[in-house]
Amino acid sequence: MITVKQLEHEFRIGKKGKETIVPVLRDVNLTVNAGEIVAVVGRSGSGKSTLLNLISGYIAPVQGKIMINGTDVTGMSEGEWADFRLENIGFIFQSFQLIPTMTAFENVQLPLVFKGVKEVDRKIQTETMLKKVGLWEFKDHYPGELSGGQQQRVSIARALIVHPPLILADEPTGSLDSENERALLSFIQQLNREENITFLIITHDEEVANIAHRKITISDGRLVEGSDTDEI
Amino acid sequence: MRFKDRLAFVLSNMKKNRMRVFMTVLASTMGCAFLIVLASVGFGVQKTAVEDITGGRLLTQIDTFTTSEEKPFIKKDIDMMKEIDHVKAVTSRQRIQNEGNVSLDGYSKDLFEVFVPDFKDEQKAGLELSKGRFPQAANEVVVGYHYGENLSKVQKNKKEITYKASLYHKTLTLTIKQKEGKKTKKKTIALKVVGVGEKPPKRVQEGQELFLTKDVLQTIEAFTKTPKGMSKSDIDPKHPQPYNTYDDVKVYADDAENVESIEKELKKKEYVASSRLDSLKEINFVFLFIKIGLIVVGTVAVLIASIGIFNTMTMAVTERTQDIGIMKAIGAHPRSIKQIFLLESVIIGGLGAVLGTIISYLFSFAANALLPVIISTFFQTKVPDDFYFSYIPLSLPLISFAICFGVTLLSGMRPARRATKIDVLRALRRDV
Ligand SMILES: Nc1ncnc2c1ncn2[C@@H]1O[C@H](COP(=O)(O)OP(=O)(O)OP(=O)(O)O)[C@@H](O)[C@H]1O
Ligand SMILES: [Mg+2]
Numbered sequence: 145m146i147t148v149k150q151l152e153h154e155f156r157i158g159k160k161g162k163e164t165i166v167p168v169l170r171d172v173n174l175t176v177n178a179g180e181i182v183a184v185v186g187r188s189g190s191g192k193s194t195l196l197n198l199i200s201g202y203i204a205p206v207q208g209k210i211m212i213n214g215t216d217v218t219g220m221s222e223g224e225w226a227d228f229r230l231e232n233i234g235f236i237f238q239s240f241q242l243i244p245t246m247t248a249f250e251n252v253q254l255p256l257v258f259k260g261v262k263e264v265d266r267k268i269q270t271e272t273m274l275k276k277v278g279l280w281e282f283k284d285h286y287p288g289e290l291s292g293g294q295q296q297r298v299s300i301a302r303a304l305i306v307h308p309p310l311i312l313a314d315e316p317t318g319s320l321d322s323e324n325e326r327a328l329l330s331f332i333q334q335l336n337r338e339e340n341i342t343f344l345i346i347t348h349d350e351e352v353a354n355i356a357h358r359k360i361t362i363s364d365g366r367l368v369e370g371s372d373t374d375e376i
Numbered sequence: 377m378r379f380k381d382r383l384a385f386v387l388s389n390m391k392k393n394r395m396r397v398f399m400t401v402l403a404s405t406m407g408c409a410f411l412i413v414l415a416s417v418g419f420g421v422q423k424t425a426v427e428d429i430t431g432g433r434l435l436t437q438i439d440t441f442t443t444s445e446e447k448p449f450i451k452k453d454i455d456m457m458k459e460i461d462h463v464k465a466v467t468s469r470q471r472i473q474n475e476g477n478v479s480l481d482g483y484s485k486d487l488f489e490v491f492v493p494d495f496k497d498e499q500k501a502g503l504e505l506s507k508g509r510f511p512q513a514a515n516e517v518v519v520g521y522h523y524g525e526n527l528s529k530v531q532k533n534k535k536e537i538t539y540k541a542s543l544y545h546k547t548l549t550l551t552i553k554q555k556e557g558k559k560t561k562k563k564t565i566a567l568k569v570v571g572v573g574e575k576p577p578k579r580v581q582e583g584q585e586l587f588l589t590k591d592v593l594q595t596i597e598a599f600t601k602t603p604k605g606m607s608k609s610d611i612d613p614k615h616p617q618p619y620n621t622y623d624d625v626k627v628y629a630d631d632a633e634n635v636e637s638i639e640k641e642l643k644k645k646e647y648v649a650s651s652r653l654d655s656l657k658e659i660n661f662v663f664l665f666i667k668i669g670l671i672v673v674g675t676v677a678v679l680i681a682s683i684g685i686f687n688t689m690t691m692a693v694t695e696r697t698q699d700i701g702i703m704k705a706i707g708a709h710p711r712s713i714k715q716i717f718l719l720e721s722v723i724i725g726g727l728g729a730v731l732g733t734i735i736s737y738l739f740s741f742a743a744n745a746l747l748p749v750i751i752s753t754f755f756q757t758k759v760p761d762d763f764y765f766s767y768i769p770l771s772l773p774l775i776s777f778a779i780c781f782g783v784t785l786l787s788g789m790r791p792a793r794r795a796t797k798i799d800v801l802r803a804l805r806r807d808v
Contacts, residue, residue, distance in 0.1 A: 202705065202800045222710050222796075230707035241702045241804055245392065257381045258708045302706065 146176040151208030170365040181343040183356035201225040234303030238315035242287040249283040293324035377712040400688040404728025407681030408780040411674030412736035420764035422663040436629040441648040448621035462634035465500035469624040474605035476551040483527040492593040508571035514591030518571035522583035554600040682787040689791035701803020710796035717792035725784020740766040
């Protein structure tokens with residue numbers, strides 16, 4: 145599903161000419177197979193989010209190659225990325241990233257709007273998805289009128305609405321209490337089992353890492369297969 | 377993304393900022409209205425001045441005469457004039473000169489302004505009909521727009537009334553008279569009105585004509601045995617009048633610019649030629665500057681309004697940076713985002729342009745209707761009839777609409793482009 149080859153990334157900070165280079169990732173190679181749940185762990189500041197942002201296309205790597213679902217995404221334009229995301233990737237964020245001025249319903253149907261799906265079809269699909277995450281009664285609530293757990297379920301519904309084969313999640317349980325966390329994790333397992341959705345999850349959390357088929361640790365900008373408990 | 381959805385986005389966005397949108401629309405409305413009203417004053421005063429000078433005649437029209445009455449225009453003259461460079465058309469009319477009359481349902485009128493034109497030349501010169509068509513059969517005629525006003529009858533109470541109904545498709549009776557010794561012979565010809573001329577501009581003594589076909593002229597001449605139906609008593613037997621002479625000859629240039637050279641050419645050929653061009657040229661030149669000045673000032677107003685649109689759109693983009701970041705993060709195309717913001721500025725600018733145009737029309741009507749009243753009440757001066765304080769030719773709202781629309785589109789362009797350049801990660805971190 146995801147193949148990362150010899151990926152390298154660094155940030156430049158400061159004014160032009162006097163900038164300092166912060167190397168973050170070096171020679172990163174990673175393969176995530178279809179149907180896997182892979183957790184990426186590592187110390188704070190180790191570059192986990194950076195890796196995910198590169199795979200999401202939010203930043204472009206300094207070097208290396210990324211393939212997603214058979215497509216070489218390195219060097220794609222913003223427009224190509226937009227279309228690619230709509231077809232292939234669902235996103236779950238730590239802070240939900242719902243649009244506050246839109247209702248739960250409107251937030252969930254947003255990817256379909258971008259895709260140009262007709263309103264009637266959108267209605268049906270959005271209803272199905274909201275029912276699936278158990279929030280149909282809350283369809284007219286704005287994000288500010290929902291609990292953290294409910295907001296995260298809205299964002300999951302939004303990620304699932306286009307039926308992507310892959311979901312990328314950066315600390316999806318970071319803003320949830322333990323009860324909501326458990327519910328989310330079992331939902332992830334269910335989606336993985338029933339719909340064969342591939343998950344790449346970044347986390348700090350032992351419990352999250354425990355549901356993964358595979359754990360990958362980032363340390364010193366390099367990937368190490370398996371978990372090194374001292375690092376976490 | 378569908379247009380309908382983009383529109384829905386824009387509308388909900390505008391609804392959330394009603395006050396700001398309203399103020400921006402107001403500013404662009406005022407800018408656009410200001411531009412049109414200002415320019416319309418220039419156009420109005422110019423129109424008044426031009427109509428005073430030309431009496432409504434075309435600028436390209438050159439009235440042509442021969443140097444003496446003994447030497448009337450003949451066909452050769454007309455053909456020669458048609459050969460001059462830049463001549464669009466030459467109209468040549470023969471005037472019926474007979475003591476007879478035209479009558480309809482008891483109303484009648486003497487044979488004043490009865491012409492036999494060449495309809496093809498008249499059409500080329502720009503004669504247009506408000507109704508009907510040009511004659512096809514011998515007894516069909518075209519009348520001027522105001523022809524009916526001179527058809528009159530005296531009622532029993534000795535009051536004179538004129539014919540009010542439309543003459544279209546009515547049959548006029550033309551009576552031709554000729555003296556034979558002491559007796560007067562009469563001949564009547566039925567004429568069907570198949571066309572009515574265009575309404576001539578105000579305060580012009582036109583639209584009184586009756587246009588006959590050449591066939592009717594032949595009938596008349598065969599009856600009177602004189603050219604154009606002239607009375608035998610008017611003809612000095614020693615100087616017999618020739619047939620086929622033309623009384624009213626006008627040359628039309630293809631463009632006002634060429635009037636001068638044609639005039640020169642006509643004079644070289646020993647005709648008398650006159651147009652209103654010289655005096656008009658001067659006045660139009662002055663008005664050109666006035667109008668350009670007014671439009672420039674008006675455009676400044678539109679530019680000021682466009683700063684408002686620029687600000688509004690920049691704020692709209694800034695305010696929604698996070699939303700835009702989220703949208704981009706989950707797969708919104710930068711093109712769609714740009715179009716959403718462009719659409720918003722186009723709607724604001726378009727609303728302003730439409731409202732501004734409507735308001736300036738209202739203003740223009742009000743100024744023309746009310747200013748004369750106000751001036752005569754408070755300043756004891758009478759405004760001449762048909763004085764245009766403000767005149768909006770069709771081109772003016774089109775130009776202003778284009779200016780308003782173009783300026784708003786341009787001012788919305790940068791904010792819209794900025795929206796597409798928003799960095800997803802920064803927006804998601806909410807540190808913008
Ligand atoms: N935009 C940026 N500009 C400069 N440096 C950055 C930028 N983003 C991240 N970094 C640096 O890159 C390194 C990795 O950051 P990253 O966010 O990937 O860490 P992380 O593993 O996700 O940490 P955490 O677990 O705390 O979220 C850090 O040292 C950070 O300072
Ligand atoms: Mg992180």
